[in-house]
Amino acid sequence: NSLDDTINKEQLLFGINQGAIYNDIRIEHAKIISELDLPGYAVGGLAVGESHEQMYDVLDNVVPYLPQNKPTYLMGVGTPANILEAVERGVDFFDCVYPSRNGRHGHVYTNHGKLNLFNQKFEKDMRPIEEGCGCPACRTYSRAYIRHLLKAKEMLGMRLCVLHNLYFYNTMMEEIRDALDAGMFATYKKNKLASMEAGEE
Template sequence: MGCFRIEASCQKTGARAGILETRHGFVKTPVFMPVGTQATVKAMAPFELKAIGSQIILSNTYHLYLRPGQDVINEAGGLHKFMGWDRPILTDSGGFQVFSLSDLREVNDEGVVFQSHLDGRRHFLTPELAVSIQEKLGSDIAMCLDECVPYPCDEKRSAGAVKRTIEWAARCKKAHSREGQLLFGIVQGSIFPSQRRHCAEALSEADFPGYGIGGLSVGEPHEIMYEMLDELAPVLPALKPRYLMGVGYPPNLIEGVARGVDMFDCVLPTRLGRNGTVFTSRGRLNIKNSVFERDFGPIEQGCTCYACRTVTRAYIRHLYRSREILASRLCTWHNLHFLQKLMERVRSAIVEGTFEMFRKEFNETFRDGENTP
């Protein structure tokens, strides 16, 4: 369990196509994981996720710990049975949410005290508790507790977070005992190359079955994120999966793959979809714009998602203006389908030896910002 094998690699970039074995099945990489924060991917049912080809989803330890609680989910038979999903699930450690959502938090070497955003109660999250929660949730992949720092962050503060992240990873590994559940370490280090390398080297020595890359896509320029990935590529174990946390913007996915990343997750496609923004091969469209009032074509010609096969831009715009729930569902379906098919095309290009050409053509076509039809 937990075997990761690389089937093909790009000779001129770090891109690779692999297969990760988990308790609930195999995951072909590179892969994008839809985010199911509250044990549900917003606006999507499990059978719909399967219909678009989602192989693995992410759920959030912080939110599930606060509500309904890991004991309730454990009594239900684990997260898979609780939410009706029989494919792989990755759970994060809750660390990012503690540091980003909680107004009051106190960090020390033992763990972090935080105030619930739900009822204001104080909780003490330790590496051991983070592991225990995820073991009760029963995910296929669990993540070590790490200390997340904001951007920008000074070098001294980041160094302290790296030290704790390494120490907490060792404690997580010692506490972890659930058979068949993979525990990934998380590399921190903000935008400081030496800290990134140091953290990656220390965690590599601990021999985790996979490695998350945290603390990126938090406001830094894309170029800096790519520089950090370039620093980590030769340091992280080549035969272990690499997971870039919180990244889901299409150009970032392509560039992450080019730098050896195998797994991605992000709320972006579902959040944008709920607010009327959709991905196309040319960039983003805001379907609520008046230009679509009499546009009776699909979101994107050639797309095979349910929305594009059945309804028009004009209809979806009408749904948004009428505040109908179906609008969010259709756009979310399309966005997740778009990313799923994008990653399938990326994988095929790697296997066929055409990734460089694919990358070039994608970057020439996809434009940042919102586009007009």
């Protein structure tokens, strides 16, 4: 960053914790990279086939050994539930293909669970993907029309699903930050998970 020709002098170098699901290896590695005093720290290698329970176990054991005054980043994760569980364990931010990749396959996230818009039950459903959602898809188009676009292999159908999913994820992250600021995250997480697991009425 000190070089004159550095394009982005604000870029951050993160130490990436590795060690599969072996907590002793991960903890030892966390201690070593913490000594480097980097701008932030990441937990990697937990989105390549491990179960959710294994991922949560690693986070329970490793995050306490990373600097608490630096941001913690969970790489390649995840579902809305994964994010809520990881935040509770001290993770600050995430990246994941889920909202875009799943959107391209007609899978959309809502506060009442995930919907597959390819399902025939949405063929004549004139509601938006989610009532009250402010995303471009929900403000303008119905489930039925988006399903038609998907079935016809029109690119707009995939784009609308991706737009909705990104809006859902960004809105959820805003809600998480607000809940943390208000000291209400535990209640927020419980209610959010219960709503998503309950499904549509």
